[in-house]
Amino acid sequence: MQKIFLLAASISGAISVMIGAFGAHGLRKFLEANDRMDTFETAVKYQVYHSLALFLLGILMFHIQHKFLVFAGWSHIFGMLIFSGSLYLLCLSGIRWLGAITPIGGLFLIAGWLLIALAVGKSLS
Secondary structure, eight states: OHHHHHHHHHHHHHHHHHHHHHHHHTSHHHHHHTTOHHHHHHHHHHHHHHHHHHHHHHHHTTTOOOHHHHHHHHHHHHHHHHHHHHHHHHHHHOOGGGGGTHHHHHHHHHHHHHHHHHHHHHHHO
16 A cells, blocks of 8 residues: 555645646646636645655655554545645636545545554554
């Protein structure tokens, strides 16, 4: 599982840099015209943060073996896809109801962090 999470984190990190650069340069006028630059930047920021978190989780799994860490990894992956993905689609398509999906991704991200805390807490007891 560590290898899957480390690979997913690396790929997600690379994609977030590419998407961020494309947004800042290729899409800037479009995003600004639609008042979506802040939303786009939020999507990129959360993807970067959680790519790093997923990478560190993969490293942590070499030291702590607990099923909650596996659940945390998948929660971060699904959270990034749903949270950032829905915001990217909202920015590019203008379909406003996609914003209603974003909090579901946020819940996955929160769950991932809480699962890490539980796994670490159980490993210390």
